[in-house]
Amino acid sequence: MxxxxxxxxxxxxxxxxxxxxxxxxxxxxxxxxxxxxxxxxxxxxxxxxxxxxxxxxxxxxxxxxxxxxxxxxxxxxLDGCGPGEYRSVFVARAKDARTDPMEFAAARFAYNEPMSQSGWAAPAAWAEAHGFEFTDTLRTGSHQASARAVAEGGADLAALDAQTWRLMQRFEAFTTELRVIAATDPSxxxxxxxxxxxxxxxxxxxxxxxxxxxxxxxxxxxxxxxxxxxxxxxxxxxxxxxxxxx
The missing domain is CATH 3.40.190.10 (Periplasmic binding protein-like II)
Known part of the structure; x- marks a missing residue:
């Protein structure tokens, strides 16, 4: 087994x-x-x-x-979620002046993999609902790599599983260089x-x-x-x- x-x-x-x-x-x-x-x-x-x-x-x-x-x-x-729900949080560099994912429509978006609900499907659906799509994308292989790409300037925005983000904040020092600017609806x-x-x-x-x-x-x-x-x-x-x- x-x-x-x-x-x-x-x-x-x-x-x-x-x-x-x-x-x-x-x-x-x-x-x-x-x-x-x-x-x-x-x-x-x-x-x-x-x-x-x-x-x-x-x-x-x-x-x-x-x-x-x-x-x-x-x-x-998780914050903003009911029992058995989670959502994606959009993270950008803490020093980036932009405060809405819509402002990142032409920016580089980091995602972990195409078949990820939190890393791709939820943020892509959020973008579609707001009248745009992420066209400049960077596949990273993991949520942690996506977050690090944003922190290090290889990308400008990423969407992370809220539970993963909560754990990353506990264990990854570089997360202090990032901030949450929005979240998707729970699923x-x-x-x-x-x-x-x-x-x-x-x-x-x-x-x-x-x-x-x-x-x-x-x-x-x-x-x-x-x-x-x-x-x-x-x-x-x-x-x-x-x-x-x-």
Whole structure:
């Protein structure tokens, strides 16, 4: 069996993430001894041996829906979001005088990857709703690289998963050179999934029990407040914009 929690698995939080998995495993009564790390997440997500993982809403609606079972959605209690929601924050250099993403329509926009809800789909949809599109784009490979590109002048604007941004502010000194100028509307947060042959309700209850059993310092370190049930339709209803030009 495979278990992975790749989406917020920062090196500084490995102990807490491992503790979270062990609590889930104890509640389930079975599962791998250790989390899988370092491989291709697509291989894990689509494996018939997948017991638990976390994916992004965009991959779920674009490629994984119907191939995995939706377990539930973690609640990170993010500002401006309801239970089980997250959003993207637009970050610019702190010394940049511009205060609205619309002012960056012709500027360089850094994004992590095309199939990222928070890094591309949400900000692109926000731009479309405001009558423009990001045409000068820079693919960076990660939210952290996008933020660093803005801080170092390689790009002018980026959109970051609000939970990722919260963690980056805790651990990355260069984030003091950035500031949030706007945020997208909330959408369903990054879902937990399992292989379709597994009982998703049983896995949900195990995750729910594990979160409640974690020491408060572990929950606080991970930003976890609970897990909620959202239907697949909540993810499938999110619009998918055109891919970036570069």
């Amino acid at each position: 495979i278990a992975s929690l790749p989406m917020y698995d920062r090196p500084e939080l490995r102990t807490e993430t491992d503790r979270f998995w062990q609590a889930i495993r104890e509640s389930l009564g079975h599962g791998p001894d250790h989390l899988t790390r370092g491989g291709d997440p697509w291989d894990d997500w689509q494996s018939p041996d997948l017991l638990l993982s976390q994916t992004c809403g965009y991959p779920y609606r674009a490629r994984l829906h119907g191939r995995v079972a939706l377990v539930g959605t973690p609640d990170y209690s 369903p947060a990054l879902p937990f999934i399992t292989a379709p042959a597994n009982d998703a309700d049983t896995v949900f209850r195990a995750v729910e029990t594990a979160i409640a059993a974690l020491p408060s310092e572990t929950r606080n370190a991970l930003g976890l407040r609970g897990i909620v049930r959202l239907p697949p339709e909540a993810y499938l209803a999110i619009p998918t914009p055109a891919p970036p030009r570069a």
